Amino acid sequence: MATSVYTGDRPFSTWLRAWGLHAEVMLAFATGAAIAFTLERAPYVSLVVLCVWMFGNFKYGRAVTTPVARQLQSVARSTLLPLAVVAAGVGFFGLQTTAIPNAFATVAAGACVSVVCRALRWRLQAPVRAVVVGDRGAVATATTRWARGPGVHVVGGLLVEPDLEGDNAPKDILGVPTQVGLDSIKSLVESQRADLVVVHNGAGITAENFRKLTWELDESRCSVGVSGLLESVAPHRITPGGLGRSAIMDVRPPRPSTVVRGVKSSFDRASAALLLLVTAPLLLLIGLAVRIDSRGPAIFSQIRVGQHGRTFRVFKFRTMVNGADEMKQDLSDSNEYDSVLFKMRRDPRITRVGRVLRKASLDELPQLINVLRGEMSLVGPRPCLPSELEGMDATERRRHAVKPGITGLWQVSGRSDLAWDESTALDTYYADNWNLAADAAICLRTVKAVTSGKGAY
Numbered sequence: 001m002a003t004s005v006y007t008g009d010r011p012f013s014t015w016l017r018a019w020g021l022h023a024e025v026m027l028a029f030a031t032g033a034a035i036a037f038t039l040e041r042a043p044y045v046s047l048v049v050l051c052v053w054m055f056g057n058f059k060y061g062r063a064v065t066t067p068v069a070r071q072l073q074s075v076a077r078s079t080l081l082p083l084a085v086v087a088a089g090v091g092f093f094g095l096q097t098t099a100i101p102n103a104f105a106t107v108a109a110g111a112c113v114s115v116v117c118r119a120l121r122w123r124l125q126a127p128v129r130a131v132v133v134g135d136r137g138a139v140a141t142a143t144t145r146w147a148r149g150p151g152v153h154v155v156g157g158l159l160v161e162p163d164l165e166g167d168n169a170p171k172d173i174l175g176v177p178t179q180v181g182l183d184s185i186k187s188l189v190e191s192q193r194a195d196l197v198v199v200h201n202g203a204g205i206t207a208e209n210f211r212k213l214t215w216e217l218d219e220s221r222c223s224v225g226v227s228g229l230l231e232s233v234a235p236h237r238i239t240p241g242g243l244g245r246s247a248i249m250d251v252r253p254p255r256p257s258t259v260v261r262g263v264k265s266s267f268d269r270a271s272a273a274l275l276l277l278v279t280a281p282l283l284l285l286i287g288l289a290v291r292i293d294s295r296g297p298a299i300f301s302q303i304r305v306g307q308h309g310r311t312f313r314v315f316k317f318r319t320m321v322n323g324a325d326e327m328k329q330d331l332s333d334s335n336e337y338d339s340v341l342f343k344m345r346r347d348p349r350i351t352r353v354g355r356v357l358r359k360a361s362l363d364e365l366p367q368l369i370n371v372l373r374g375e376m377s378l379v380g381p382r383p384c385l386p387s388e389l390e391g392m393d394a395t396e397r398r399r400h401a402v403k404p405g406i407t408g409l410w411q412v413s414g415r416s417d418l419a420w421d422e423s424t425a426l427d428t429y430y431a432d433n434w435n436l437a438a439d440a441a442i443c444l445r446t447v448k449a450v451t452s453g454k455g456a457y
Helices: 011-039 045-059 068-077 079-093 097-122 135-145 183-194 206-218 258-278 278-294 324-334 354-361 366-374 386-390 396-400 422-431 436-452
Strands: 128-134 152-159 176-180 196-200 223-227 239-244 246-251 299-305 311-317 376-377 406-408
Touching: 011 045, 011 097, 011 299, 045 068, 045 079, 045 097, 068 097, 068 436, 079 097, 128 135, 128 183, 135 152, 135 196, 152 183, 176 183, 196 206, 206 223, 246 406, 258 278, 258 366, 258 376, 258 436, 278 311, 278 354, 299 386, 311 366, 366 406, 376 436, 396 422, 406 436
Parallel strands: 128 152, 128 196, 152 176, 196 223, 376 406
Antiparallel strands: 239 246, 299 311
């Protein structure tokens, strides 16, 4: 079983994780100051505004768990207050009107540098070194889950369970060293050089001992995060709040607003129409190649399940020989996937042209017709077969709350290399947490997934 045991990072990536934000802010400040002195001899107002922005940008950039998209949004958001103060100064305190464009140019230059640096830093810096606090199941789950991606290394586990003592506690879980008791957190963090402590909500965690844990880390540079109940909720749906003296995480409903859904639907259909028009010559060439390579129609259609369980006929370029469904029974013993889906890395039914089309995902292009007809979306869960629907429970059927997509989390996360449970979990997560920014990110990641060809067979 895969683990995320730390094996070392390059010195530069490690330095970038520790000091990259400081270097980014200083570089952004130097750029903004250079612009300010270029525009005027004594840019006092612009420099004050730049300093205010710099401290705000540094504060928002310190969180190691904030996704890069929200980090970039925070850079832009941190410019609003100082610029508003300058505008108020012009209106109420008699500042010269040139202060507004000069301050804007100064802060905009710093913000542009910060955006570029932060995007690069998120790709080049060392993975987050995390210590998981919770029971044995929480440590094991976090270790296996984060081992699949490059962004996190679980480097330690702190076991907090009722009646668990050092004598009967494991020394490691899936290769991750563990200790027992909250009083060990400081030494564990220091020995493993952790960037983040993730506290998993469980029987051994109370508000009081969580408070004491933060006290233990008071002088540490390590951040503290809480996991557990909100694991299936995307960050954009969570807003910190409070009732009285209690901290409350406000969770927005999974269904986006009518306006957002309307924008997505309009964009899908307009994009599908444009892509069909632009790729029409390519579609004709592919169709001709399919017909020449093997007997049968160029377009393959099949009944699939769409939004709210409605069935529709999906279109794809034919990549298999005629009669492939009849041959499937004879190949059942060679299935390399699971009992739900049938997949073979070297399926003898796939034609020569079909293998190329699958590798490049070009066989999916006719599904733009389904998008234009409103049956599918550009981004969404994988459209499943009616036979797959029969074996789904209520949780797995949640994926049908949205339209299926040509691409989605399942494709950019491994495609056919994913097990059925993993694929379904990604589709369900998308159905609950999609937004327009995430769709744009998935489209960009699709380009990388298609060019790499990983999981395409």
